[in-house]
Amino acid sequence: MQHLPSMITDLALILGTAGIVTLLFKKLNQPIVLGYLVAGFLVGPKTSIFPTIVGQESISLWAEIGVIFLLFALGLEFSFKKLFRVGGSAGFTALFEISFMVTAGYVTGRLLGWTSMDSMFLGGILAISSTSIIIRTIEELGFKNFKFVGMVFGILVIEDLVAVLLMVLLTTVALTRDFAGAEMLGAIVKLSFFLSIWFVAGIFLLPSFLKRAQKLLTEETVLVVAVGLCLLMVVFASNVGFSSALGAFIMGSILAETIEGERIHHLVKPIKNLFSAVFFISVGMMIDPQVIMTYWKEVLLLSSIVIVGKTISVTLGSVLSGQSLKSSLQSGMSLSQIGEFSFIIATLGLSLKVINENMYPLAVAVSVVTAFTTPYMMRSSTKFYAFLERILPPKVVASLDSYSVLSFSMQGNRVWRDQVRAYIIKIILNAVVVVAIFLLTSRVFLPFLLERQMAEGPAKFLSLSATLIASAPFLWALAFGRTKDFDVLVFDQNKGTNNYVFLVSRIMLAVGLLGAMVAQFVPIFWALAITLWMVIVVGYILSQKLNDIYHWFEHRFLSNLNDEVQKNHARKAVQSLAPWDAHMTEFQIPPEAPYVGVPLSQLSIREVYGVTIALIERGRRRITAPGRNECLMPHDHIHVIGTDAQLVRFKDFIQSEHEDLQRVVSVQDDGQYTLESYRLSENSPYINCSIRDCGLRESTQGLVVGIERDGRRILNPDSSEVLVLGDVLWIVGDRDKILNQT
Template identity: 80%
Template sequence: MHNLPAMITDLALILGTAGLVTLIFKKLNQPIVLGYLVAGFLVGPKTSIFPTVVGAESIHLWAEIGVIFLLFALGLEFSFKKLFRVGGSAGFTAVFEISFMILIGYITGRFLGWSTMDSLFLGGILSISSTSIIIRTVEELGFKNMKFVGMVFGILVIEDLVAVLLMVLLTTVALTRDFVGSEMLGAIVKLAFFLSIWFVAGIFLLPSFLKRAQRLLTEETVLVVAVGLCLLMVVFASNVGFSSALGAFITGSILAETIEGERIHHLVAPIKNLFSAVFFISVGMLIDPHIIAVYWKEVLLLSSIVIVGKTLFVATGSVLSGQTLKSSVQSGMALSQIGEFSFIIATLGLNLKVISETIYPLAVAVSVVTAFTTPYMLKYSGKVYGFIEKILPPRIVATLDSYSVMSFALSANRDWREQVRAYVIKIILNSVVVVAIFLLMARVSLPFLLERQVEEGPAKFIALSATLFLSAPFLWALAFGRTKKFDQLVLQQDKSNLSYVFLVSRIMLAVGLLGAMVAQFVPLRWAVGITLWMVVVVGYILSHKLKTVYHWFENRFLSNLHDDVTKKKARPSSRALAPWDAHITEFEIPAEVPYVGIKLHELSIRERFGVTVALIERGRLKITAPGRNECLMPHDVIHVIGTDAQLLDFKKFIQMETAEGMPHRHEELQSDYSLEQYLLSDTSPFLNLSIRECGLREATRGLVVGIEREGQRILNPDSTVKLIKGDLLWIVGDREKILSLR
């Protein structure tokens, strides 16, 4: 017993204390993260209430492992598809808020007399909200089905990504002490390049590997493979100059796209919970009551800046992005705290020895204060909006409503934006692949051949030949690859001249890139000759063959990215009826409720609650625009449109005679079955017909859930309402079928 390592004794002490404290916090309905911080404080060296840890260094080692698994799990929840589904509104709001919070944090630090580096890290610490605290608070208050929550979750996705990138940039600044120079720009370009390579290579290789090995993968082997890949990427990221946390996050986000993504997330969760608990406990061990007592004014000042600043900047960014004032205010108040990433950023500064030790306990204290205020901010956000609406002049409220309507009308043309984005991403990714192949061959393969005593001339010939062979399909795609839907949209927009501009620009980009890469192997005059020779080969002689090879790569990549096995069930879009309070959300029917098996018209759901059931998911079966004779069955997932108040009433009905709350499932909603606009023009075949007579239900496999007519709004209109010219219809249905009506 006397030979027991100190690390085991310390783990027993901190986990035993953490278990007791977190049970108390659970009983008090407080975030468990705060319980971990309190447990760390109790067993830390700054207090003598409990026995203290002996080997602090070993605890920091476990904490480092905790950060890796915490970021790995966040990556598994992140996924690139989720990023693409977040939408421009959440992305703009997150970037807007983070930018201003970093600026305010930096200014505050300088105002307090702190150093430049302390102030810069303070800005990063104050800019990122706590995903764990928000999710837990939303669940406990029963707000998951409210309109603004979808926006909040979208902002959190972007914040997680920005936080990881922010850590990389802060590391670069800390090591180079260069804020605007070439080192910073080089770090950004290097980061973007490696992120693109990891994304392309990971999506191309990992899903295919796991799909082929699926029969061999038990829970044990899946866990070992996933953790092994995570740690390998951590080592690789560290070797190329990035943080271990970034490598873990990227691995998780790539694995989230695979057939085993959900399974890996489930298996890794207990490991993440254990090690992240150790991390938060190690954070609590650094809480110094003496420092907090001395700097209590700073704690109150920074807490106020977080609460007021994040509320103000999130709400402002959200309004500017086209959201309603109510949703914006509620989103801002929900995000008014800091949490786990703030601790990680502070830890980074301490490990790099570039910030003062007082910042860490101050960050923890601010997190504790704002975590305790979060439930109250959420609970009273509706009343705060009501107060703001009363004191604002009616003209301003009407202007904001009109701006929201205009923004949603512009979003109806999102097909054009989506195709332009896909077009640009395709060019960037092909450019990155070409550069990566050349760099790999020039800096790895060529030195390898030279080390094996191959003469320089033959070695360069072999390396360059292999490089040109491997990069040829991607050079062809960069110069000549076309997106059929993009070309169709260009013609529809009467912008045919743009097609020639795009084509010439891409050819010039491909030729310039090829010449610059070849020049790494041979003198300039040889590089020009080889480039011209490749132009003839790629552009004329082997064009058809390269097109076939490239399409194989592209189809394989897209198949892995959009695999139907891992793709979530099609869900209605989370778009709202702007500027109405109505939106779509989902409920799962419990197994033992009295209304199971009763027809919808007998339940009178629309008449009683004012909501509309737009879709029923029953296993793999999707019942779109369910009829009056359809019944609700156990475990059906129903998608319902209504206002916040209507949906809260309906939620009580759904939970009738069941002790269980709603399942913890709030995924970003995909757009195969979505909420879209349709404007009735002179040529519309639906003019002067009632909703029932016009056949929109059959044509779109959907429902008309809203009409905007001459400034008036009709939510969930009756089927006898006649449609007239100028009506703006909101239809829940098959997105492609609705868009084809235009």
């Protein structure tokens, strides 16, 4: 009989056991991740119930591959365009919560007598919620169309990104054993620099490459190319001092922006499921019943800190960011668990041999406890809010409500914020590209020439020449480039007297950067002369030529980025159209629905369900503010405004449990579809007219979704409602046309 390698027999044992256990967990409606943990515990060395694995090293290898594919798949789901859609509220809440939990974890560890390193890793372990457990629980409980879910998903996106950054920072601290602020700042700057370079280079090169090779890409070649790029980035990240997980995550995020992003995600998903299952099973193997029995008090303490701390921090952060108390509390109680990233952070600490081995089974035990409590926390969030509403003073509830509405209203004017962000982004990206070119020539090209026995003088001359030629367009843009051609990230900045101050500051930055680069190749006297010569050439003689070259790079970059960003621009606006307790959600029309082809006027959707259909997406066509004679057609994606209760009733009418499909929004529609307020003054032509007859729909290409009148709020008013002097109308439509009414 042929002898099989232990790696194959171990893999057969763990996957066979995992198959049985996960089927049981599926039957019990429990998260499948918990099934993997139980399977690992059953076949692990800490128990003798089942046959145990033989080769622990081979399983560790599979687990490391699992982490790479898990982070690669998360990157494909994350994408930079998702980060753009998250918004400031979710970003602020996520950072507030993570800071709170890291601090709470560190303080708890120190109070328990743990070392500083153990306490730091404990803070990271307790800070990150479980994306897989939350998504599965939301789907099982039918909460997908609730208002707070969008906030939860936004927080999870930021948490995943911060978790990768935490791993890098913890690795830096663990290796250097240095807690100095300068070292930490240096690590953050280095990480930010490489993230920017990967982002710019990846968006500039990969989408164009995949577009041109699209006809040659079968499913097999797409998979091979994607996995190859992932592993190449893993190797590169490891060589420059970062973790392999970070490299996989970044490559996934870049590929998600390409035309093949969805296809790659679909093809990689089975591989990710297989290897991530092995990873979670390897985590389960680390469960030591003896450790848990010994430290059961610590398990209960840490579980309580996760449940209470995350609920409080997310709720408080969300309220401060302008969300309603109800939505904030629901978000907080939904995020009160830890999961896959906690295991990865614990694994990192063990692999670096900087934390106590008992921390790993403690993290797993806390994850199991909090995962089981998650469905109950979500279910009870509405009742707990009702309880808080009863016990809190009415003035407090009213103040929080007013703060939420005020914060939402202030979000409508984003011009100045976008202008400042545009300036900063353009300066940073161009500076990063210039520094990257310098590093490439000084640390790669110059050593290459010297290794080929070229004299030092000619080698430095060629390297410096290559640096100046390659960086000239970006130095010009750093000093003089305007931002008017940026579509999503950058806007026109040529406004105001302060422009001269900004211009002089940018020129000084460009000249200083140029001088610092040149001084690395030649003596200081020659550096000053060359810098002056470049200022004259770049600033005056070749200005127009460099402008043309730079705009070619800029157009190429933005066209690759905006292929996806523009497709999702409408959704970004639509998801923030919610005054008061209402919000926007999306439904897909099933082809067999009995109401297909029936005019909206006959369906009486607003009158029966109290919701408003604000947008219909039909293939590449967008129907904004659909009229009474518009019909719903099979596979339409409709965006509906209403409260949670109204949307639940409307979901029953739709009778569709299908998963959302990828939508393609027409990029030819440049209008900003948004929510704006409009107060009826004495000169308004709409006073004493009904909504149906006043002509607002035609003049704004929008819908009236709310009215504020004498301190009362009318959500989704009937079309027969008569408008009176002093009404504040909330209108979903073309922003410019709405503002022209004022």
